[in-house]
Amino acid sequence: MSSDLAYAQEHHHEHDHQAVPSDPALRVKALESLLVEKGLVDRAALDVLVDAYEHKIGPRNGARVVARAWSDPAYKQRLLRDADAAIAEMGYGGLQGEHMVVVENSPKVHNLVVCTLCSCYPWPVLGLPPVWYKSAPYRSRAVIDPRGVLREFGLELPEDVELRVWDSTAELRYLVLPERPEGTEGMGQEALEALVTRDSMVGVAKVSASKSGDEA
Amino acid sequence: MNGVHDMGGMHGMGPIVDEKNEPVFHHAWEGRIFAMNRAMGAWRKWNLDASRHSKEVIPPAEYLRMSYYERWVVGLVGLIVQSGLTTSAEIESGAAASGSVKTVPALTAEKAVSLVKTGVPASRSVNVAARFQVGQRVRARNMHPLGHTRLPRYARGKFGTIDRDHGVFVFPDTNAHLLGEKPQHVYSVRFGARELWGAQAGEKDSVYVDMWDDYLEPA
Numbered sequence: 001m002s003s004d005l006a007y008a009q010e011h012h013h014e015h016d017h018q019a020v021p022s023d024p025a026l027r028v029k030a031l032e033s034l035l036v037e038k039g040l041v042d043r044a045a046l047d048v049l050v051d052a053y054e055h056k057i058g059p060r061n062g063a064r065v066v067a068r069a070w071s072d073p074a075y076k077q078r079l080l081r082d083a084d085a086a087i088a089e090m091g092y093g094g095l096q097g098e099h100m101v102v103v104e105n106s107p108k109v110h111n112l113v114v115c116t117l118c119s120c121y122p123w124p125v126l127g128l129p130p131v132w133y134k135s136a137p138y139r140s141r142a143v144i145d146p147r148g149v150l151r152e153f154g155l156e157l158p159e160d161v162e163l164r165v166w167d168s169t170a171e172l173r174y175l176v177l178p179e180r181p182e183g184t185e186g187m188g189q190e191a192l193e194a195l196v197t198r199d200s201m202v203g204v205a206k207v208s209a210s211k212s213g214d215e216a
Numbered sequence: 217m218n219g220v221h222d223m224g225g226m227h228g229m230g231p232i233v234d235e236k237n238e239p240v241f242h243h244a245w246e247g248r249i250f251a252m253n254r255a256m257g258a259w260r261k262w263n264l265d266a267s268r269h270s271k272e273v274i275p276p277a278e279y280l281r282m283s284y285y286e287r288w289v290v291g292l293v294g295l296i297v298q299s300g301l302t303t304s305a306e307i308e309s310g311a312a313a314s315g316s317v318k319t320v321p322a323l324t325a326e327k328a329v330s331l332v333k334t335g336v337p338a339s340r341s342v343n344v345a346a347r348f349q350v351g352q353r354v355r356a357r358n359m360h361p362l363g364h365t366r367l368p369r370y371a372r373g374k375f376g377t378i379d380r381d382h383g384v385f386v387f388p389d390t391n392a393h394l395l396g397e398k399p400q401h402v403y404s405v406r407f408g409a410r411e412l413w414g415a416q417a418g419e420k421d422s423v424y425v426d427m428w429d430d431y432l433e434p435a
Contacts, residue, residue, distance in 0.1 A: 024243075024245055024249075024283075024285070024286055024289055025243060025244070025245040027289060028245040028248050028249050028252075028289060029245065029248075030310035031249075031252065031289070031292075031293070031307070031310075032248055032252060033310060034302065034306055034307070034310055034311065034312065035252065035255075035256070035296075035302070037311065037312045037318070038301075038302065038306075038312045038316065038318060038319065039318040039319040039320055039321060040255075040256065040259070040296075040301060040302075040319060040321060040322075041252060041255040041256065041321050041323070042255070042321035042323065042324055042325060044324070044325035045251070045255050045321065045323045045324055045325045045327065045328040046248060046251035046252060046255060046328075047251075047325070048325045048328040048329055048332075049250070049251035049254055049255070049328050049331075049332065050241070050247040050248070050250070050251050052328075052329075052332045053240055053247075053250070054240045054241060054247060057332070058240075093333070093334075093335070094331075094332050094333045094334055094335040095254075095331060095332050095334075095335040095336070096335065097335065098335040098336065098337040098338065098339075099337070099338070099339060099382065099385075101382075101404075114224075116222070116223060116224030116368055116370075117221055117222055117224075117268075117366060117368060118221065118268055118271070119284070124335075127240065128240055128250075130234075130235065130238050131233070131235060131238065131242075131284065132232050132233055132234050132235070134284045135229075135232065135233070135284075136223055136226075136229040136230075136280065137229040137230050137231060137232045137233070138232050139223050139224065139229075140223040140224065140225065140226040140227070140229045141229070141232075142224075143224040143225055143370060143412070143423050144224070144225040144227075144370070144412075144413050144417075146421065147418060147421075149232065152231065152232050153232070153234065159418075160420075161420075162420040162421065162422075163409075163418060163420070163421040163422075164421070164422055164423075164424060165409075165421070165422070165423045165424065166404075166423075166424045167224065167368065167423060167424065167425045167426070168426065169366045169367070169368060169425050169426045169427070170338075170366060170382070170385060170402045170426035170427070170428070171337075171338035171339070171385055171386075171402075172382055172402070172404070172426050
C-alpha cells in the first residue's frame with residue numbers, strides 16, 4: 001500500500017506541473033514531432049491506426065454479426081456460448097475485443113452496456129465509442145437510472161421488462177444482440193444488416209423495421 | 217483511488233448529448249494522440265491498467281473540464297516522462313535533448329496492422345483456483361485503495377450473486393503499478409438494482425459488474 005501511495009503522489013506531483021493543454025492541436029503536433037525525432041514512434045504506424053478506426057472498423061461489423069445471428073439459429077447459439085469464436089468466424093476480433101460477451105434482448109429482458117470507470121467498448125464490432133458513451137452524464141446515470149437514460153434516447157421500457165445493465169469494469173467487452181423486429185420475416189441477411197444501429201447494440205435503442213442503421 | 221472517474225451513481229452531470237452522424241475523431245489531433253498512445257504502449261514500459269490510471273490521477277476539476285482526448289494527452293505525457301522515454305524538458309521544448317540517441321520505433325506500420333487484428337489479451341492460461349462458484353452469494357469488499365482499482369464505489373460492501381466465471385485475468389490493482397500480474401478469476405457479479413440504489417430502483421432490474429477474486433468475500 002505504501003508503494004501505491006508513493007506512486008499516486010508521484011503522479012499527482014507530475015500533473016501539478018503538466019498544465020491543461022491550452023491548444024491541444026499544437027501540443028499534440030509538438031509531441032508527435034518530438035517522438036518521431038527520438039525514433040520512438042513511426043508516423044506510418046500512427047497512420048495505420050488512425051485509418052483502421054476512422055475507415056475500416058465500425059458498427060457495420062457488429063450489424064453483420066447481429067443479422068447473421070437473426071438469420072442462422074446455429075450461429076446465434078455459438079455467438080451466445082462463445083462470442084470470441086463466433087465473431088472471429090465473421091472475420092472480426094482484436095484490440096479491445098479480445099474477450100467478448102454477447103447478451104441477448106428478448107420481450108422480457110433488455111440489456112444495456114456502460115463503462116462507468118472509463119470508456120471500455122467492443123472496438124472490433126462497434127469501432128470507437130461515440131462521445132456520449134464516454135461522457136460523464138451517461139457513465140454516471142446508466143447504473144443508477146438506466147430507465148431514465150433509455151427514456152432520454154426515446155425508449156420507454158415497460159415496467160415488466162427486466163433491465164440488465166452491464167458495467168464493463170474488466171476486460172470483457174459486451175455486445176447487445178437486439179430483438180429482431182416484427183415484419184422482417186422475409187428479409188435476407190443484407191437487408192437485416194441495414195436495419196441494425198450502433199445504439200441498438202449498446203442497448204440504448206431497439207431495432208426498427210422501418211428505420212435504417214444510418215450511423216457512420 | 218476514489219477519483220471522479222469512478223462516477224457510477226453520481227448526479228448532476230447533465231443531459232446526454234447524442235450527436236447525429238458523429239465523426240470518429242472530431243479533430244485530427246484526437247486521432248494522432250489515440251494512435252501515439254498505442255505506439256508508445258508498444259515499448260512495454262507500462263500496460264493498459266497503468267494507462268487507465270494515468271488519466272484517473274488528473275485532479276477532479278481538470279478531469280471534468282477536459283475533453284476525453286485531452287485526458288489522453290495528459291495521461292500519455294505523464295507515462296512517457298515517468299518511464300524515462302522522454303524528459304519533461306524535452307516535452308516543454310518540443311525537441312530532443314542534445315546528444316540523445318535516436319532509436320528505432322517499437323511499433324512499425326506492419327506491427328500496427330497485426331496489433332489491431334490480434335489485440336492484447338488480458339487473460340492468462342495459468343492454473344489458479346476459483347474462490348467462488350456460479351450461483352454463490354458474495355459481498356463486494358468495502359475497500360478504498362489509494363492506487364488503481366476497477367471496483368467501483370457504488371458496488372463496495374454490496375451483496376450480489378456470481379452469474380458467470382470468465383476465467384483467469386491479470387489483476388489491475390497490482391498491474392497498474394507494475395507490481396505484478398497476480399492472475400485470478402474474474403466473474404460477472406449480479407447486483408439487484410435495489411441492493412445498490414434502494415427502493416427507487418426497478419424491482420426486477422440489476423447491474424452486472426465484472427469482479428476479480430480479490431474484490432469479493434463470501435456472504
